[in-house]
Amino acid sequence: MRLALGLSLLVAALFVASLLSGQAPVGAKESLAALIAGDGTPLSVVMREIRLPRALLAAMIGAVLGLSGAAMQGYLRNPLAEPGLIGVSGASALGAVLAIQTGLSLMFPLALPLAALAMAVLAVLLILMLAGPRGASITLILAGIAISALAGALTSLALNLSPNPFAAADIVFWMMGSLADRSFTHVWLALPFMAIGAALLASLGRGLDALTLGEDAAQALGVNLPGLRLRLILGTAACVGAATAVAGAIGFVGLVVPHLLRPAVGARPSALLWASSLGGATMVLAADIAVRELLPARDLKLGVLMALVGAPLFLHLIYKTRKEMA
Amino acid sequence: MRGCVRPSRVISLIAALVLTGAAALAGTAPAPKRVVSVNLCTDQLALLLAAPGQILSLSHLSQDPDSSSMAEAARAYPTNGSGAEEVYLLAPDLVLAGSFTAASTVQMLRTLGIRVEIFAPAQSLADVPERIAQMGAALGREAEAAALIARFRADLDRLSATPDRRPRAALYYVNSYTVGDRTLAGDILRAAGFANVAGEAGLARGGTLPLEQLILLAPDVIVSGRDYPGQSRAEEVLDHPALRALPGTRVAGTLTDRDWICGTPMVLSAVEKLRDLRLSLEGNE
Numbered sequence: 349m350r351l352a353l354g355l356s357l358l359v360a361a362l363f364v365a366s367l368l369s370g371q372a373p374v375g376a377k378e379s380l381a382a383l384i385a386g387d388g389t390p391l392s393v394v395m396r397e398i399r400l401p402r403a404l405l406a407a408m409i410g411a412v413l414g415l416s417g418a419a420m421q422g423y424l425r426n427p428l429a430e431p432g433l434i435g436v437s438g439a440s441a442l443g444a445v446l447a448i449q450t451g452l453s454l455m456f457p458l459a460l461p462l463a464a465l466a467m468a469v470l471a472v473l474l475i476l477m478l479a480g481p482r483g484a485s486i487t488l489i490l491a492g493i494a495i496s497a498l499a500g501a502l503t504s505l506a507l508n509l510s511p512n513p514f515a516a517a518d519i520v521f522w523m524m525g526s527l528a529d530r531s532f533t534h535v536w537l538a539l540p541f542m543a544i545g546a547a548l549l550a551s552l553g554r555g556l557d558a559l560t561l562g563e564d565a566a567q568a569l570g571v572n573l574p575g576l577r578l579r580l581i582l583g584t585a586a587c588v589g590a591a592t593a594v595a596g597a598i599g600f601v602g603l604v605v606p607h608l609l610r611p612a613v614g615a616r617p618s619a620l621l622w623a624s625s626l627g628g629a630t631m632v633l634a635a636d637i638a639v640r641e642l643l644p645a646r647d648l649k650l651g652v653l654m655a656l657v658g659a660p661l662f663l664h665l666i667y668k669t670r671k672e673m674a
Numbered sequence: 675m676r677g678c679v680r681p682s683r684v685i686s687l688i689a690a691l692v693l694t695g696a697a698a699l700a701g702t703a704p705a706p707k708r709v710v711s712v713n714l715c716t717d718q719l720a721l722l723l724a725a726p727g728q729i730l731s732l733s734h735l736s737q738d739p740d741s742s743s744m745a746e747a748a749r750a751y752p753t754n755g756s757g758a759e760e761v762y763l764l765a766p767d768l769v770l771a772g773s774f775t776a777a778s779t780v781q782m783l784r785t786l787g788i789r790v791e792i793f794a795p796a797q798s799l800a801d802v803p804e805r806i807a808q809m810g811a812a813l814g815r816e817a818e819a820a821a822l823i824a825r826f827r828a829d830l831d832r833l834s835a836t837p838d839r840r841p842r843a844a845l846y847y848v849n850s851y852t853v854g855d856r857t858l859a860g861d862i863l864r865a866a867g868f869a870n871v872a873g874e875a876g877l878a879r880g881g882t883l884p885l886e887q888l889i890l891l892a893p894d895v896i897v898s899g900r901d902y903p904g905q906s907r908a909e910e911v912l913d914h915p916a917l918r919a920l921p922g923t924r925v926a927g928t929l930t931d932r933d934w935i936c937g938t939p940m941v942l943s944a945v946e947k948l949r950d951l952r953l954s955l956e957g958n959e
Contacts, residue, residue: 371884388921390892397916398886448905512904514848521907529850529885529911644884 355626362633366403406636407629412587414628417602422556422617431588432599435495440592441522442499443467465589524651525596534594545586553618600658705814706768712756713772715936719809743940758782796937798861835867843868847899853880866948
C-alpha cells in the first residue's frame with residue numbers, strides 16, 4: 349500500500365512538472381493559473397493545447413507500456429519479454445505507417461490505432477507461436493530480433509517510397525518515439541484502446557499468480573489458460589498498438605520498470621501489474637521532461653533516453669540469464 | 675522605409691553593372707549555343723532570358739508544377755537528371771548550376787573542359803536583379819536582362835508597401851521551421867507590409883521555432899508551408915489544434931509555394947498574394 353501511495357504521488361508530481369517544462373520562460377504559478385483559466389491568452393493555449401495533452405499522453409503511454417511488459421513477463425515467466433524488444437512495438441509502428449501512407453488514416457482517423465493494433469496482434473501471435481508457452485529466452489529473443497528487423501525494414505521501405513520529401517525523416521520518429529507537439533486529437537484516438545487493453549491486462553492478475561506454480565497447477569486451480577492467453581494477446585496489442593500509433597515505438601519501459609519493482613512487490617505478478625503501470629507512467633513522464641530540459645528546441649527522441657537507461661539493464665539481464673541460455 | 679530600400683538598390687545596381695562590365699570584358703567569347711541547366715532556379719532564369727534554340731536541356735524539377743513557376747514553358751525542353759555523365763554526353767558549351775549543386779558534379783564537368791556558371795541562391799529581393807544580370811551576361815543576352823530588371827524594379831515598387839501598422843506574421847514550415855528577415859521569403863514578407871515575428875524570437879535567418887514559442891508570440895497571421903504530396907508526421911505540426919485556438923490569429927493556408935523558392939521575377943506574385951492577405955486583414959478590423 350505504501351508503494352502504491354508513493355508511486356501515485358510521484359506520478360502526480362511529475363505530471364505537474366511536465367506541465368511546467370517547456371521553452372516558454374514563464375513562472376509556475378502563472379502557467380497553472382492560465383491552464384485553469386483557459387481564457388484564450390497565448391499562455392493558456394500553450395498550457396491547454398500543447399502541454400496538457402503531452403503530459404497526459406506521457407502518463408498514459410508509460411502506464412500501458414509498463415503494464416504490458418509486466419503482463420508478458422508474467423505469462424512467459426521470462427524477465428526479457430518486453431513489447432519493444434520482442435518486436436511488438438516495431439510491428440505496431442509498421443501498421444501505423446501503413447495506415448498513414450495509404451491515406452487510410454485521413455479518411456477514417458481510427459484506422460491509425462486499428463492498423464497498429466492489427467500488426468501488434470500479428471506480432472504477439474508470432475512471438476507466442478515461436479517462443480512456445482514457456483517462453484524460453486533463446487527462442488523469445490531470436491523471434492523478437494527477427495520480427496523487429498522485418499518490421500523496421502518494412503517501415504523504412506514504406507517511408508522511403510513515399511512521395512513526401514519529409515517522410516524519410518519520420519523513420520527516426522517511428523523507431524525512437526517522441527511526444528513533441530502531440531495534441532488532444534491523439535489523446536482521444538489512443539484513450540479507448542488503452543482503456544480496453546489495460547482492463548484486459550489487469551484482469552490477468554489471478555491467472556498470472558497461479559501460473560508461477562506451473563501450467564498444470566494453474567489449470568488445477570481453475571485457470572482457463574487459452575482464455576488467459578487470448579486476453580494477454582489482445583490486451584498487449586491494444587495497449588502497445590495505441591501507444592505506438594500516437595508516439596512511435598518507445599522501448600525499454602516494459603523491461604526496466606517491472607525489473608526495478610519486482611522485489612518491492614515480493615515478485616507477485618498480480619501486484620507487479622499495477623505497480624508497473626504506475627512505474628511506467630513515472631518513467632515516461634520523467635524521460636519526457638528530461639528531453640525538453642536537456643536539449644530544448646532539438647526534439648530529442650524519447651527512445652534515445654530510454655535506450656541509455658534500458659540497454660545497460662538489458663545487458664545485465666542477459667548476463668544473468670546466460671546460464672539458462674547456454 | 676523608402677530610405678532603407680534605396681541603399682540596397684544602389685548596391686545591386688552597382689553589382690549588376692560590375693557583372694555586365696565583367697561580361698563585356700570577357701565578351702570576346704561568343705554567346706553559348708548549347709546551354710544545359712541543372713538547377714531549378716537557373717532553369718527558370720534561363721527560360722526567361724535565353725534566345726530561341728539556345729537551351730538544350732533543363733533539370734527534371736523544372737517541369738514539376740509544385741516546384742517550378744514555369745513548368746508549362748519548361749515542357750518544351752528535354753530534361754536531365756543533373757548528373758555529370760548525363761550532362762557531359764549532351765555536349766554543352768555552358769552549364770548553369772546552383773551553388774548547392776553537388777560540388778563533385780561541377781568539379782567533374784570543369785575537369786572535362788566544360789564552362790560551368792554558378793548561381794548563388796537569392797537571399798533577398800535585392801539579389802533578384804543581380805541574378806538576372808548574371809544570367810543575361812552568361813547567355814549573352816544583356817539587353818533582355820536589362821529590360822527584365824527594369825520591369826522587375828517597377829513592379830516591385832508598385833507592389834511594395836510601407837503601412838503605418840505592420841501586421842505581425844510568422845512563416846511556419848514543416849518540422850516547426852521558420853525563416854527570418856535575412857532570407858528571400860522574409861524579404862517577400864517585409865515587402866508585402868508585414869513584420870516577421872521570427873525577429874522577435876531572435877532568428878534573423880531562420881531555424882526551429884518550437885510550437886509553444888510560436889503560440890506565445892501570438893502573431894496576427896501564420897502563413898504556413900505548402901502541402902507536399904503524400905503524408906508525413908513532420909507536417910502534422912501545421913495542423914496542430916493550438917494554431918487555431920488563438921482568437922486573434924489567422925492561419926493562412928499554403929501560401930508559400932513555388933513562387934517563393936527562386937530569385938526570379940515570379941517572387942512578385944508571392945508579394946502580391948501576401949499584400950492581398952494583408953489588405954483583407956485590414957478590411958476585417
